[in-house]
Amino acid sequence: MAGEHTIVFANDTGEFWTDERCYITELHNCAASPETSLALARVEAGVTTQLHSLAGVIERYIVRQGEGTLEVNGIKQKLVAGDQAVIPAGAPQRIENTGSVDLEFYCLCTPRFFPEAYVNLEQ
Structure with a gap:
């Protein structure tokens, strides 16, 4: 007998601006899949995102475009x-x-990202 499956239908939220100084498009983040989430981040040329941490969430960046x-x-890496x-x-x-073009990268989080995990370290 096969296990249960869930279909997550597209949402209409699209890309949105965050206080982190970047744009985010949520690709997958739902209660039916609490073990992971996936977003696309876009940082404009010359911008540095807000210093922050994610409490209890491991994040993976996968660079799609730019540098x-x-x-x-405290350790920097190109x-x-x-x-x-x-x-x-x-x-x-x-x-x-x-770089001179938008920096785009996927943000893969485990467990899934939730706003309460975000800790602004610039305050």
């Missing part, structure tokens, strides 16, 4: 299209778009 400098726990980074839960993080 930037990722800072995690990233370009195709690069990936695993950011431990609770680690201070931010990314700077160092």
Whole structure:
């Protein structure tokens, strides 16, 4: 006997601006799949996102376009299209778009991202 399955229908939220100083498109984040979420982040040229951490959530960046400098726990690393980074839960993080085009990257979170996990470290 096969297991249960769930269909998640497209939503109409589209891309939205965040206080983190980037645009987000939620691709997959629902109660039916609490173990993971997937979003597309877009950071404009010359912008550095807000220093923050995610409490209890491991985040993976998968760079789709552009280039930037990722800072995690005070350590900086250059990233370009195709690069990936695993950011431990609770680690201070931010990314700077160092290129001339929008920096786009997938954000894969486990467990799924929820707003209460976001900790602004610039306050």
